[in-house]
Amino acid sequence: MGTMTPAQRRALYESARFARETTYNGPLGPEYTPAGTRLRLWAPTAEQAAVNLYRKGHDSPCIGTLPLQRGPQGVWSIWLPGDQHGHYYTFTVTVDGVARETGDPYARAGGLNGLRSMIVDLARTAPAGWERDVRPVIPPARRSVWEVSVRDFSQDAASGVRPAWRGKFLAFTQTGTTLHGDGIHPTCLNYLKRLGVGYVQLMPIFDFGSVDEAKPLLRQYNWGYDPTNYNFPEGSYSTDPARGEVRVRECKEMIAALHAAGIGVIMDVVYNHMYRYENVLNNTVPDYFFRQNEDGSLSNGSGCGNEFASERPMARKYMIDSLLYWAQEYHIDGFRFDLMGLYDVDTMNAARAALDALPGGRDILMYGEPWQGGGSQLHRYEANKANLAMLNERIGIFCDDTRDAIKGGCFNAREPGYVEGKPGSFWDVGGAVAAWCRSDRLPPHAPSQIVSYVSAHDNFTLWDKLLCVRYERPEFTASDPVALAQNRLAAGICLTSFGLPFLQAGEEFARTKKGVGNSYHSSPALNRLDWARAGQYHALVDYYRGLLALRAAFPRLGTTDRHAPEALQFFSLEQPLVGWALPAAPGDGAWWRALCVFYNPTDTSRVVPLPAGQWKLLSNGTSSSLWRGESRTYERKALLMPYSATVFGAV
Template sequence: MKHKIPVEWMQRYESEAFARETACSGPLGAAYTPEATTFRLWTPLAEAVSVDLYPHGNGGGRPEVHPMERDAQGVWSITLPGDQNGRYYTYTVQIDGKTQETGDPYAVAAGVNGLRSMVLDLDAAAPAGWQDDRRPDIPPQKRVVWEVSVRDFSQDAASGVRPDWRGKFLAFTQPGTTLCGDGTHPTCLNYLQQLGVGYVQIMPMYDFGSVDEAKPLTKQYNWGYDPINFNVPEGSYSTDPYHGEVRIRECRTMIQALHKAGIGVIMDVVYNHTYRHENVLNHVMPGYFFRENEDGSYSDGSGCSNEFASERPMARRYLIDSVLYWAKEYHLDGFRFDLMEIYDVETMNLLRAALDELPGGESILMYGEPWKGGPSVLQQPAANKDALSLLDDRIGVFCDNTRDAIKGHCFYAREAGYVNGRPDMFPEIRAAVTAWCCSDALPEHAPGQIVSYVSAHDNYTLWDKLLLVRTDHPDYNVFDPAVLAENRLAAGIYLTCMGIPFLQAGEEFARTKKGEDNSYASSALLNQLDWKRTAACPGLVEYYRGLIGLRNAFPRLSAPDPDTPRAVRFLPVEAPLVGWVLPAGPERAAWKALCVFYNPLAETRVVSLPEGRWKLLSDGTTSALWQGESTVCTGEFSLPSCSAVIFGLL
């Protein structure tokens, strides 16, 4: 049976009169001071509302009930004197004669499993020195993003993280961890600092519903793309989910530790749908925050049974308020939007402008998936690849064109790409080099709008994909030299493409999920980073590390302006080879120009270098040659099979 709302409600929500009469710009949620707390809830349909106070965040207990009063815009409010810090609350809302107890959509703290909201002095839930925490200055050339789940990062006992912090926020704060405590092979934060990435993208860390916070974490697993409370950190990632202030303090401590290490933090935000139809948004305004079909049933552009109506004024305000809240109160450095095609272009541009108004807000990254999970009824221009020219040029998209050209289609396990059996994809690889700015495949855009990648949490890991193309019966734990070469070539391509490079955590040590392409609810063992693989294939880790450092040494490769791609000169090499040169820009660079060749073939190929003396920076196997004395080349060079070879002009 489909969930539906009355068609007349839907028509009312869509009317200009309703938007005009119910528009609210004042504060919402629980506004705390030591002297009093004011509760405000926007619910114009309600006939009666009360706030119910509890001493505890879990079930049981009789509430202290306080009826609230309505204003002209449909905001119900009450001010309760005295210090309410630490008290839990719900709202009881009566709509169309039906009564529902619910949490607060604007809650910033909650009890176990997020069922009861919490009044909290946010300043008291800050770690020591939080007031001095600042977003690190990360120039474009250091914008390499490493994506990981809080859980996956440290669940492995070999991570060296203390047992009570494994799978928790605090695992990111433990310095000096090594593999099984061997003192030699870095793990976790220690590893990230040595790898050299600029940002860590954290998979959902807001309060989600698929993990029961009251049960041991080791007995359950989920990625968390199922929001309960959009503005509350997930309790299962804290050391104490029962006291709402703990998860906030520990989440901030994680961010603080990454900032201290010079690493930015990007939050994966999922406003495109909720965990279920019965949620805080629907409890206070049934159907308003979600799009409906003509018969009143929910549109399902998310593939998760509902989709967020970002174009409706108060839904748009909610999304923007939430992102700004995380940016201000958690000092976040960026936001990655799940299924961004569900959002309308106007909302995303308004959000970009709102972030820019924050102190240092222009440095906050914004990008997302430019697709959706199913048919949507959205009528306005959607935030997808076709709308790149309509979006602010600092709103980016994941580029599946680059991803699939390099290693094959993400949904078809046996379909090859340029590095693993389809050398005829070389025209797409050439387009990827310039972030598709010189191609008709995408509308006009800036290179900084393109996120170049070959693997993320969705679909097969890069290692698994390469093995599945090569053999029907892969052994995922054998480091086949031919597959390692394909892996290096894939990395050598996207880490030398313009735009923002992005990688799934562990891609650089051949992360495997044993061929599972959708592990969102698989075991923790399958999903966790296997830190022993860093010691098993150190050459691959060092290869990624060297490329990340090389990119940082040549800033023009990451220049966000739309003119830079036109400075790339492609060399007359025999197909399917790709060769190109980019002169250094106005910023200081280690070399006067960069020259790059890609060879996807199983045999060597001889190419002619442009005029000049070229230092060999990466030979396709070792990418850190640029760090010391190495070969200086002129004339011809023999490209190894299946390799990306990089030179710098002296």
């Protein structure tokens, strides 16, 4: 075969014949046993393939190269006798006469910076008691998500985490941490257990390319949306990136510690693009795994130079195999898909079905960003907002409609939303409360498919956004009583709406990045969670904590029943006030027969009529834990404080 152009490759890959002759459903990657290891590599366009063996993951010479045997469907393999645990390898794949040395796309561990793959006996990476680690049971009523970077979580020297573990997986395993070790103000895992969130969503923890694992972490920083190896953890988050098994074990220790605390772990997955054109997928089957334009050049719907071709059979298999691997080997409780609009609907539904087939797999969460990062060559139904009704109803989406209605557009710092007094925005707040199930803005869907949020790692923190709207030149570190009240109101709306509530880590203590909207490679100091701030704004933390618990005590808000929002009764109130009542679902164990909620985004107190009956005040917009004690009951009317979400329960 002569050298193929990218356009000829595209025609080949998209032909029925290629799919028929090369689609393979068996195992790929290393298959370890103490007696020997079988390596399998899918490389149907290769003329030759060989494995290169190394004693170490970096800076060691090749100790031998052995040819792989070609089998059916373009799968090359070799049997390496003897216990191969801890040995490193690469493949040399020759396509169109060009030989490329590459890691194994299915590798389970790797050396420094993931350049060499490692054969690993996964049983030896299990922490003590790992066989007893199970996913915590988190019913829909208790589902809430707190998003954090492994690095940000414990980088702060005030965190009380031992220095060697700061910014690393093991920080999640240290119990009882407090601010400067003061024994009073909880930090890290100790703090999370008290806050009461259901899940921690970890920003990318697979092996990424933008941080050099050979250098100390201190001056390097990146969120990690630049994958280099999908099937093993990032080395810079481990205590020893040079030994491939260490990152695997320490990642599992982190997950076990969160599970022991009753917290689920959601993994942020970025299958939509890879860090560089030269990567483990392109080096084995050039251009197959990435979507192409008519002329064969790479489509760039990710905005990162390439985009994953999820509709091609072996690309789809690769993505689903990877999800299943993390779910089974690492006991992951859910997946958040970066730029989910770059995958086709069929792939997402197939991934859902594959996870569902695992023991307890139906409880694994799936949701993602229902948009793209640019124009794409995906000429199929995209997994986006417009096609929400085509997705399995246990696949959710981040709802920018809710985000922007509550706090204002995220791309214009000055644009206000409902909590800052934007005229007319109360209509959209009503839509948000019902998770848009009573709106024609989105196709028919279940309320639980809507991820309700007002801040995430992208764009401004909620605090910074509130100050940008209020001031020409904000003083981000100053305390501002009005912005604090608006912050509570934003949380009050989000946490009393149908859907899956989602928080950016530190939103609950007025986290600031000093007005930097996209801090993906800013300094560690800017990105770290400032644990002193959690102490300073402990009243705001307690407000979030109370609302999370209140929400769990009224299960209907977290329901998966697509008809539940029909039971919402909105009141006719003077604009811009919003008020509604919702009866409890029969037999769901709710603490109250109904909820009655009011939002007041104005700077003055308001008096509103209450529905008939007696109502206990659960949250007055400042304290969200009034329901925990003997609070007052009200009839006929109620007083709403400025910038407040006020919650009543029917007694």
